[in-house]
Amino acid sequence: MARPNRTKVALLGFLSWGPMSGYDVRKLIDGSISNFWSESYGRIYPMLAQLVDEGLASVEKTESDGGRPRNIYSLTDAGRSALREWTEDPTAPSQLPRDERLLKLFFSAGVPPETTIELIERFVVELKETQEHYAQIRAQLEAAKDAPLDQRYWLMTLRYGxxxxxxxxxxxxxxxxxxxxxASD
Amino acid sequence: MARPNRTKVALLGFLSWGPMSGYDVRKLIDGSISNFWSESYGRIYPMLAQLVDEGLASVEKTESDGGRPRNIYSLTDAGRSALREWTEDPTAPSQLPRDERLLKLFFSAGVPPETTIELIERFVVELKETQEHYAQIRAQLEAAKDAPLDQRYWLMTLRYGxxxxxxxxxxxxxxxxxxxxxASD
DNA sequence: ATTTCCATGTAATGAGTTACATGATTGC
DNA sequence: GCAATCATGTAACTCATTACATGGAAAT
Structure with a gap:
């Protein structure tokens, strides 16, 4: 795990909460860290298979217990220590940002200010929607009274956003x- | 240009300042928008070739004017209108953020607070370095007294960072x- | 009946970094 | 003579999204 894949550590993290399916992981992400993270099924399912290949997780197929068969993944000891190794490492790669909105603003001298005003006003609308979304995440995170220590960390990440x-x-x-x-000149 | 490639519009933008080489573009980026954008040579050179293919730019090979031959790219009229089309569109795709540091923080309840303190302290160091970098960019942007209108937009993007x-x-x-x-409990 | 949600997965496509290869010129 | 910078480009690889395919179960 020199530089583990980002999807991999995200999956290890959620599986550390308990056995679950790829579908479950996706829903958990939407309700907790969509603030700063996202995963697509196109990454989740192949990566779960890879975790099993590498011995970091095991899979149990639940056949016909009512619904359609599900694949439930659990962390192995190796998986748990891989997760630990990652969380214990206090470094994080600095990501190169690429913000298309700012790029557009940077090159906006050639268009009338009204166009740019609309660009920013749309941004404001988006930001307010995001803030409402955060309020929902906050409600979900604050509801988890059974994990008070985890909760403190979760709320720190939300506060960041x-x-x-x-x-x-x-x-x-x-x-x-x-x-x-x-514009009014 | 339904959803033009991001590298493409960045190149169109810089070429609109005047004919230049791929090498020049890279240096300009470092000195102006490294705040929120980056491009690697591995993208710049193939994309410049593609711009020529698509008729958005033309290339002139300067043979032996002293140094090693350079490829100087200029926008065509089609290139200029493609850029215009993009800047006039007040929409911008909302990017899905993925912040590995926050992911680590989110899953940090299992490690001692000291580890997380170091994670954040490293972040502080990085942020202060970034702020110094911004000061340099600010100096460069403020030096461009010959493009006062452009300059106002440039400074807005810097102010964002x-x-x-x-x-x-x-x-x-x-x-x-x-x-x-x-930690002190 | 039909829509919605549950659930898993693959294929196509795009985007981007990094490492490598090459070689000239300029400054020390 | 040597390092740094100028300058261009390719290949391998990783990462990730999107669209598609499939089909069952629950709700209306």
């Missing part, structure tokens, strides 16, 4: 004021 | 306070 979105909204107001002044 | 990093630093202080309280 909340403060970032707030700062973005403040920036939007600043930029909109400038653009509107430019 | 500055406010985001500030908010991150404030979040780090908050989280560090909580983690230190947890």
């Amino acid at each position: 909340e403060t970032q979105r707030e700062a973005e909204l403040a920036w939007c107001e600043e930029v909109l004021a400038e653009l509107r002044a430019m | 500055e406010t985001q990093r500030e908010a991150e630093l404030a979040w780090c202080e908050e989280v560090l306070a909580e983690l230190r309280a947890m």
